[in-house]
Amino acid sequence: MRYANGINYNKIVYDEEHKVFLYEDLFGYSVLASLQFYSPDEIIVPGTYNGKTVHTIMSWAYYTSEAVSIRISSGVNKIQKYAFYADAYAYAFFIPKSVKTIVAYGVCN
Numbered sequence: 001m002r003y004a005n006g007i008n009y010n011k012i013v014y015d016e017e018h019k020v021f022l023y024e025d026l027f028g029y030s031v032l033a034s035l036q037f038y039s040p041d042e043i044i045v046p047g048t049y050n051g052k053t054v055h056t057i058m059s060w061a062y063y064t065s066e067a068v069s070i071r072i073s074s075g076v077n078k079i080q081k082y083a084f085y086a087d088a089y090a091y092a093f094f095i096p097k098s099v100k101t102i103v104a105y106g107v108c109n
Contacts, residue, residue, distance in 0.1 A: 018046045020061070028053035028075075031061045031083075047073025047098075057083040057106075074098050079106040 011024040012032065022029040029049050043062065046054050056078040062070070063085045069092040070084060076096070081103045093107070 013049070015046055015049050018044060020046065022046075022049055022054065023058075024052070028055045030054070030056040030058050032058050033060070034062045042069040042071055045070070045072045045076060047075030047096075056080065059083060060085065068092075070094065072096060072099060077101065079103065081105050082108055084108070 007023055013022050013024065013029075014020075015022055019035045021032040021035070023032050029052055031045060031054060034043070043064070045057060045062075048054060053075045054073070055076060057072070057076060057080060059080045059082045061080075061083050065087040067086075071094040072079075074096040075098055077098050078101045079099060082105055083103075084107045086108070095102075
């Protein structure tokens, strides 16, 4: 994970339900990487894990080569640069009001 320099690897957990690796910090969790290698109709970004908020979607967390629907759960408040990257031509995004920051190129295709 080239963007994960300086993190404590013992704080990385796997959310089986959403098929994502999460990193625990002082504020809750950040999505590091998705393991959705297949192309579901809808990808759901979790808003909580183990009772704590999933607050950030990190760079390069999600990649798809198919057009899919992305549903970001309430609680997420930041989307980093290149968080969603695709070879597909279209996404349907559902972004909750809790998202306050989308860094430039947070969603690229």
